[in-house]
Amino acid sequence: MLIQTMTSLGIPELIAQLIYALLVAFLCVNFIAVYAGVISVVERRVAAKMQSRVGPNRVGPQGSLQWLADGIKLILKEDLIPDGADHFLFKLAPFLMAMGVAGTFAVIPWGPANSAASDMNVGILYLISITSLVVIASLMAGWASNNKWSLIGGMRSAAMIVSYEIPVALGLLPAILIAGSLNMGDLVSAQGWAPWDWIAFNNPFALLGFLLFVTGSVAESNRTPFDLTEAESELVAGYATEYSGFRFAVYTLAEFANTWVVGAVCAAVFLGAGQLPPLLEGSIPLSVAVFVGKTMFMVFVLMWFRWTLPRFRIDQMMEFSWKYMLPLSLVAFLGQAVYFLWTWESEVARIMVSHLMVLVFLGLFFYFLSRTMVNFKHQAVAVNSYKTEIDYLERMGILKPVEAVVVAEEEEGKE
């Protein structure tokens, strides 16, 4: 639309497209920077909540400006390149990393069906391939740093991303079969507003594909339980060990931006994107809100994983990918194809299956909630018995010096 306006004003189409591309890229990169900053604070607060801590709450209201302080600190730091490092590759690696993440924003929709920056007909394929740039970046960083811990981190990263790329791609296939297209817009418009119209709950195989995609994406975005590449207790900081200042900030940025990519792709491909009920159809802000809500839910799930689970070992992780996830993703793909053949003529069967899926999923969800309620109950007991620090100290008798003095005097008098 923007391009058409510009061409009608007499600007050549090539230049109009260039302006459009630059504008979109500018917006996307700024979005990434702001999102990564905000989500880093949110994640720290969520983690603190899970760990009975407070978290950053000093800069700005409830610590909401902490990310600005962190960013300014990182940018003002000295640009340090270690002795013996390969200067060119060392400098190049962070930008490749950021590119791999930022490039995905070209095809990620923002709510309505055709809201992605580029309406590419092979959107999903592009998405899968551009995220692979990250492998080169981390391998490059690990090699160029001239540090053995970095090297191990880079190697792990390469091994991990290469092996998880396959289940991720295959996990997306059931969705592609259902929509019959690789285009992001078509995938979104193949779904409806209700859970039973989402691809994730279309049939068991699609749900399997969804779960595989989420698991694989966690691995690809280097988060616990698959954060072996930057396993702090093992490899110091993996391939980013020798990085500091702005270059390190770029890595952090890419890592946090990746959570949005994972969440948004889950929401767009499997969870009905920003589709609205018929009555509200056409309202773009509402659609965007729904989409962002779903994305943020997925991001929260990623945080949940990260702060609950311990980490895999490298061989266990590879085993998990090749022995379990790969066969399962093939099952999902073939199963989806067979399911299609089976229900080709019966619309009723398909509707019944998807409704049943939603019911079963809800049942499992509430079962899970009932299991975890035990924890909440105990938390309540703990909080009640040790409500605040002062209350607690009073209960423990530490904050009653006056009474103690009186008792001491009495005892002296007795003697």
Place this chain on the structure above:
Amino acid sequence: MGKQLRTELMTINMGPQHPSTHGVIRFIIKTDGEVIHECQPDVGYLHRSIEKISEKVNWQGFVPFTDRVDYLASMNANWAYCFAVERMLGTEVPRRAEFLRVMVGELNRISSHLIAIGATAMDLGGFTPFIQLLREREYINDLLEMACGARLTYNYISIGGVNYDVPRNWTEKVGEFLEHFELAMEQMNRLISYNRIFINRMANLAVIPREMAIQYNLVGPNLRGSGVKFDLRRDHPYSVYPELDFEVPVGVGIEGQVGDCYDRYHVRMMEIRESINILRQCIKMMPPGEIQGKVKNVIKPPEGTIHVRTETPRGDTGYLIQSDGKTSAYRLKIRTGSFTAMSVIPAVAPGLFIADLIALIGSLDVVAPELDR
């Protein structure tokens, strides 16, 4: 004359400033990719000449230094030293003081094990259990603060008894805490002990068989993790332990083989349970009375040598003291559990992954200050 291809092992320096080496411990490891071929521990980065200091300060004056031998369990370190000097002097410790010693000692054992368990979990990537366990440890610190006014280096147990009596209702507070704590430990079990990823990381890893554990002189939970039922509190009883009823948990290969990392972890978990048991009994049996035996202001133990062993959280802590009848020790040697635990690492490390080495250090509960003294 073709160029010959060859491979060589990569030597990596791990520590002394490495996130997972619990203080300042250094390993020189030779790896083939990620598999360790050789692992050489290098100790001594936290050496503070505590043994030499004992020859300069007087007998009572050395008690605060024992706090620094093992700052995660300084009550037990105080106790071991005071016990040794009392043996030399032949002092009788009042019954109430003995019970207080057992109580603070067991509370400190719990808090030390909490750190051990939490640090293991953190080394394996689970950050939340560590923080949750630190929260529980804060409650124990509060209790110990009520008893002696300090939260880390207590200097509470003195030669002949304990320095202060506990506040009124202290035992009830301990009972209240235990009730909360048992629930918290259940929660912790659900969070980390029964976690499949955690079990897969720890089970069948770095197995130390029974004979090897005895050969390498492992002590405490590490020895019991290898299936040896030996606990100084039960086998060479001291203080009021003979009157108390408690089990000695041993590793049974609950998720894999006897003596693997998970067994050592599990033994610590069970020991916390037994400590809760002991504390409950102490609360019931706590007698009134004196807290300090008859000790002169200037202590001059008779000439001679004594070796006393007590069960601390990191196992058998021995104090070998030689006295020449003066106001300070002629020679004092401290034998600690971490040092022998460290010596077993080169023997079991070959064949492990780098990540496994971290788990092994965590499961052996090596603490740097105790290692170097």
